[in-house]
Amino acid sequence: MRTGIATVTISGTLEEKIEAIAAAGFDGIEIFEQDFIADIRSPKAVGQRIRNAGLQVMLFQPFRDFEGLPNPMRAKAFDRAERKFDVMQELGCDLILMCSSCHPAALGGIDRAAEDFAGLGERAAARDIRVGYEALAWGRHVNDHRDAWEIVRRADHPNVGLVLDSFHTLARRIDPDSIRRIPGDKIFFVQLADAPAIDMDLLYWSRHFRNMPGEGDLPVTAFMQAVMATGYDGPISLEIFNDQFRGGSPETIARDGHRSIVALMDDVRHSEPDTGPGLPQLPRPVTVRDTAFIEFAAQGQELSKLETLLDTLGFRRAGRHKSKSVQLWRQGDVRVILNAETEGHAGSAWNARGTTVCDIGLNVGSALDTVTRATALGAKPFTQPLGPGELPIPAIRGLGGSVMHFIDDGDLANVWNVEFLSDDKTAPGVGLTRVDHIAQTMTYDEMLSWSLFYTSLFDMVKAPMVDVIDPDGLVRSRAISTPDGSFRITLNGAETHRTLAGSFLTEGFGGSVQHIALATDDIFATATALRDRGFEALPLSQNYFDDLAARFDIAPDVLARMRAENILYDADDKGEFLQLYSRPFAGQLFLEIVERRGAYAGYGAPNAPFRIAAQKRFQRPKGMPAI
Ligand SMILES: O=C(O)c1ccc(O)c(O)c1
Numbered sequence: 001m002r003t004g005i006a007t008v009t010i011s012g013t014l015e016e017k018i019e020a021i022a023a024a025g026f027d028g029i030e031i032f033e034q035d036f037i038a039d040i041r042s043p044k045a046v047g048q049r050i051r052n053a054g055l056q057v058m059l060f061q062p063f064r065d066f067e068g069l070p071n072p073m074r075a076k077a078f079d080r081a082e083r084k085f086d087v088m089q090e091l092g093c094d095l096i097l098m099c100s101s102c103h104p105a106a107l108g109g110i111d112r113a114a115e116d117f118a119g120l121g122e123r124a125a126a127r128d129i130r131v132g133y134e135a136l137a138w139g140r141h142v143n144d145h146r147d148a149w150e151i152v153r154r155a156d157h158p159n160v161g162l163v164l165d166s167f168h169t170l171a172r173r174i175d176p177d178s179i180r181r182i183p184g185d186k187i188f189f190v191q192l193a194d195a196p197a198i199d200m201d202l203l204y205w206s207r208h209f210r211n212m213p214g215e216g217d218l219p220v221t222a223f224m225q226a227v228m229a230t231g232y233d234g235p236i237s238l239e240i241f242n243d244q245f246r247g248g249s250p251e252t253i254a255r256d257g258h259r260s261i262v263a264l265m266d267d268v269r270h271s272e273p274d275t276g277p278g279l280p281q282l283p284r285p286v287t288v289r290d291t292a293f294i295e296f297a298a299q300g301q302e303l304s305k306l307e308t309l310l311d312t313l314g315f316r317r318a319g320r321h322k323s324k325s326v327q328l329w330r331q332g333d334v335r336v337i338l339n340a341e342t343e344g345h346a347g348s349a350w351n352a353r354g355t356t357v358c359d360i361g362l363n364v365g366s367a368l369d370t371v372t373r374a375t376a377l378g379a380k381p382f383t384q385p386l387g388p389g390e391l392p393i394p395a396i397r398g399l400g401g402s403v404m405h406f407i408d409d410g411d412l413a414n415v416w417n418v419e420f421l422s423d424d425k426t427a428p429g430v431g432l433t434r435v436d437h438i439a440q441t442m443t444y445d446e447m448l449s450w451s452l453f454y455t456s457l458f459d460m461v462k463a464p465m466v467d468v469i470d471p472d473g474l475v476r477s478r479a480i481s482t483p484d485g486s487f488r489i490t491l492n493g494a495e496t497h498r499t500l501a502g503s504f505l506t507e508g509f510g511g512s513v514q515h516i517a518l519a520t521d522d523i524f525a526t527a528t529a530l531r532d533r534g535f536e537a538l539p540l541s542q543n544y545f546d547d548l549a550a551r552f553d554i555a556p557d558v559l560a561r562m563r564a565e566n567i568l569y570d571a572d573d574k575g576e577f578l579q580l581y582s583r584p585f586a587g588q589l590f591l592e593i594v595e596r597r598g599a600y601a602g603y604g605a606p607n608a609p610f611r612i613a614a615q616k617r618f619q620r621p622k623g624m625p626a627i
């Protein structure tokens with residue numbers, strides 16, 4: 001498999017793009033003409049620079065408005081093509097992409113276009129150049145790869161072939177299986193892009209909202225299965241026009257791109273087994289059973305406060321680490337680790353952010369397979385020196401400097417007995433059973449990257465994006481979960497620093513966990529037990545409960561209890577959801593306690609604006625009452 005990426009996908013100067021693309025592990029590059037024209041180097045020097053970086057110049061693009069023109073425009077179009085061939089020969093590139101004409105004077109007619117391409121094929125052949133024809137979804141006469149293929153077929157020239165671009169096919173909802181009828185050797189190049197399901201003008205959608213395979217909602221895997229079934233063995237290349245990518249970090253975008261291709265082709269290899277020899281072999285997306293532990297870095301006063309909070313929440317200290325300043329607290333299946341080490345990862349996390357979730361442990365099918373797959377997808381394994389008697393638990397760097405550890409049924413499952421001395425501090429518990437979800441806050445621009453990280457590594461599915469209204473701006477939220485809901489993450493992308501999520505980012509050091517939701521089977525019993533232990537819930541507005549009475553049929557005595565305990569409520573056709581929030585702690589972290597009834601699979605999004613407003617009352621400067 002040879003992978004490529006169009007320069008238009010990456011931000012920066014051509015030089016920065018080349019460096020990032022090479023570092024991410026691509027084999028080649030599509031030169032988007034604008035990037036080349038803006039560069040001050042000669043075509044020869046640019047070509048040499050790209051090859052020195054270990055990359056092939058796979059494609060030169062786009063050439064516009066070639067076919068179907070009346071003379072004298074037709075002759076001019078051929079001359080224009082010859083000038084581009086000159087540049088390509090200097091660059092050392094033998095394939096040009098011609099996109100279907102949008103020219104108002106283009107006449108249409110399959111045979112006329114075929115004749116133009118046959119003529120161009122002759123001229124290209126004289127220079128050992130090949131021409132690839134791509135149907136733009138908004139092309140004037142040709143906007144469907146099936147018509148583009150018919151033109152290529154009738155042009156009947158060895159130097160004229162087809163370029164397929166998943167966006168143009170899938171955005172028009174053309175059945176990708178129609179690709180299976182095209183001979184693989186007549187497909188000269190394949191471009192991949194995904195996109196979010198938004199109903200909008202095709203050209204605008206394509207130029208601003210494309211994203212990496214797996215980041216959007218288009219059936220890119222089915223498209224690629226069809227391509228591989230033809231026997232196509234040319235480059236697989238990303239061509240993503242995206243407003244955020246244009247302003248993002250070249251390294252991150254290139255790395256995400258490579259990750260998306262590796263994950264996609266792994267999927268294709270498994271579903272289209274006879275095709276794609278030479279595709280990388282890697283372990284399948286990892287099954288996450290549940291959250292094994294959540295680890296906080298905390299020291300001094302902050303550590304004492306966190307211990308008090310856990311105690312109030314009914315956790316008991318179940319163990320102390322044999323050689324490190326690390327405690328294990330438990331309730332139900334929830335394990336919270338408090339790490340007060342001044343060195344190593346927890347020490348650096350504390351130095352950078354203060355109290356923070358520095359590590360998440362997951363119970364997985366195979367810890368080794370998890371790290372193998374993560375590494376193949378470009379994640380970095382994480383290690384630090386082991387203390388006496390410590391187990392080598394496999395780990396990787398997550399995003400934003402975080403760490404994830406993986407525990408499976410092997411020897412690693414004994415970590416709690418092996419590394420910790422058990423403590424006999426007892427607590428009755430308040431009915432918390434497990435981690436329901438972990439909520440991570442990041443900038444809006446980082447959301448696609450984080451979502452791809454989780455969905456490519458783990459067997460997890462994305463829920464649709466929801467808009468959360470903060471009094472000071474919009475926060476976009478997307479949940480990602482295992483198919484059975486045993487492990488759930490919510491990604492919250494802040495667009496401004498004035499939102500609750502945005503100010504968390506400003507105070508911290510980039511994206512990280514902002515809240516953790518713990519599950520109970522009986523939120524009213526838990527609320528009572530918590531109150532007895534001195535827990536203070538987040539106070540909500542009385543208007544919220546009045547509105548609940550209007551929206552739902554809740555028995556008056558139940559509603560009165562919700563009002564008294566500050567319990568939020570949501571319901572859909574699958575079930576019900578009840579939520580109780582803590583007040584902020586350690587700056588802007590908070591906890592949520594939830595009860596899911598029936599098959600409710602959401603996160604109480606309709607309640608978010610009222611919860612956020614309540615939280616912000618705790619942040620407002622003097623003079624603004626909290627309640
Ligand atoms: O938006 C465009 O014009 C454009 C240009 C070249 C392509 O390959 C493409 O898919 C779109």
Ligand SMILES: [Mg+2]
Nearest residue numbers: 134165191239
């Ligand atoms: Mg394209």
